[in-house]
Amino acid sequence: MFGWAITFLIIAIIAAVLGFGGIAGTAIGIAKIIFFVALALLVISLVYGLVTGRRPPVS
Template identity: 90%
Template structure:
């Protein structure tokens, strides 16, 4: 997901340099949303890994 966020950020930067403000604004908005989702999923995964890692193994 971070790859998609970086891709949209690069698209936004290129569009801004070329003068396409609407496309740049949309691309940066999408990049922000994808980054936020990736960050939330990372935190959930981190917490789940810490909680699941402390359980004794099931035999």
């Protein structure tokens, strides 16, 4: 998910440089939403892992 956030951030930067303000604003908004959703899922996953005490499988 963080990869998607970075992708939308790059799209926003390129659109801003080329003068497409509306597209840049929309892309940066999407990037923010995806970033915070990914961050929330990461925290939930870490807390769940600590509470249950399960270790990830080792390959």
